[in-house]
Amino acid sequence: MTDYAPSAQLLAKAETLTEALPYLQRYAGQTFVVKYGGHAMGAPELQRDFAEDVVLLQQVGINPVVVHGGGPQIGAMLKRLGVDSTFVGGLRVTDKQTADIAEMVLAGSINKEIVGWIGQAGGRAVGVSGKDAGLVRAEKIAHRAADPLQGIERHVDLGFVGEPVAVDRRLIDSLSREGIIPVIAPVAAGNDGHTYNINADTMAGAVAAALGAARFFLLTDVPGVLAKDGTLMTDLHPGDIAALKADGTITGGMIPKLDTCVAAVESGVDAAVILDGRVPHALLLEIFTRTGVGTLVRA
Ligand SMILES: Nc1ncnc2c1ncn2[C@@H]1O[C@H](COP(=O)(O)OP(=O)(O)O)[C@@H](O)[C@H]1O
Numbered sequence: 570m571t572d573y574a575p576s577a578q579l580l581a582k583a584e585t586l587t588e589a590l591p592y593l594q595r596y597a598g599q600t601f602v603v604k605y606g607g608h609a610m611g612a613p614e615l616q617r618d619f620a621e622d623v624v625l626l627q628q629v630g631i632n633p634v635v636v637h638g639g640g641p642q643i644g645a646m647l648k649r650l651g652v653d654s655t656f657v658g659g660l661r662v663t664d665k666q667t668a669d670i671a672e673m674v675l676a677g678s679i680n681k682e683i684v685g686w687i688g689q690a691g692g693r694a695v696g697v698s699g700k701d702a703g704l705v706r707a708e709k710i711a712h713r714a715a716d717p718l719q720g721i722e723r724h725v726d727l728g729f730v731g732e733p734v735a736v737d738r739r740l741i742d743s744l745s746r747e748g749i750i751p752v753i754a755p756v757a758a759g760n761d762g763h764t765y766n767i768n769a770d771t772m773a774g775a776v777a778a779a780l781g782a783a784r785f786f787l788l789t790d791v792p793g794v795l796a797k798d799g800t801l802m803t804d805l806h807p808g809d810i811a812a813l814k815a816d817g818t819i820t821g822g823m824i825p826k827l828d829t830c831v832a833a834v835e836s837g838v839d840a841a842v843i844l845d846g847r848v849p850h851a852l853l854l855e856i857f858t859r860t861g862v863g864t865l866v867r868a
Pocket residue numbers: 606607608609638640770788789790791793794795796818819820821822823824826
């Protein structure tokens with residue numbers, strides 16, 4: 570008779586499964602919204618890992634909903650076409666030509682790429698933008714920014730930059746019921762018939778709030794929110810954010826990102842997590858291990 574000696578690999582796997590079990594039971598049947606940022610869409614291996622994670626979430630009974638960005642990819646296309654692009658407060662100033670190009674890159678190219686990766690990973694995904702089945706209705710954003718010359722806040726016209734004002738969740742519910750993973754591009758129409766370019770964090774936050782998501786993950790290109798000494802801030806409360814803005818700890822794109830997290834948790838999302846999309850399987854590590862890997866924002 571041979572002794573049964575489980576391999577170290579098998580033991581490690583069993584430990585992982587034991588660790589994951591309570592989470593699997595807790596999250597079954599819940600909705601997780603994953604915002605996949607343009608900077609997080611790295612090497613093909615990372616794209617494959619991301620798609621595998623999303624498919625695995627669905628296989629264990631969670632309803633994953635992907636909302637993607639594509640800022641760097643829009644920038645590259647505008648450059649190729651010789652169109653200048655500027656940002657105000659982290660938002661791209663969007664004239665009609667830029668709106669057309671943004672829609673082409675977001676809803677045409679990136680959206681279908683992600684749908685393809687999920688298919689390769691064994692899942693079924695449908696790619697839509699906010700326009701499909703009236704999923705998201707946008708309104709032109711009223712943006713205020715400091716006028717450096719006069720030191721006062723002024724209204725700035727960003728063109729066709731929108732914010733979501735209504736989300737009709739029926740399309741998402743139908744897809745999730747059928748075992749199809751919705752992949753949403755941050756473009757939507759307004760009542761005025763115009764196409765609006767929407768910041769992907771904002772779009773994802775509005776979708777997470779409308780779906781009453783249990784978790785809202787934002788995959789980006791930093792480990793999470795970093796303190797001034799560079800250490801990772803693992804837990805934040807909405808009440809912490811104003812001070813972090815005031816003392817300059819958070820700047821640039823992290824400001825709208827955290828504002829979105831706060832808005833989402835204040836609208837009923839249990840928790841929002843900012844994660845490093847450059848880490849292989851960042852989503853699974855965050856969801857199914859005790860420590861987590863990013864910054865958790867919870868009310
Ligand atoms: N305290 C901070 N911790 C981490 N990142 C920060 C912080 N303050 C500003 N940032 C910036 O925020 C960026 C993430 O926001 P953004 O570029 O909009 O990401 P994405 O394109 O993934 O939505 C980081 O790359 C970093 O440059």
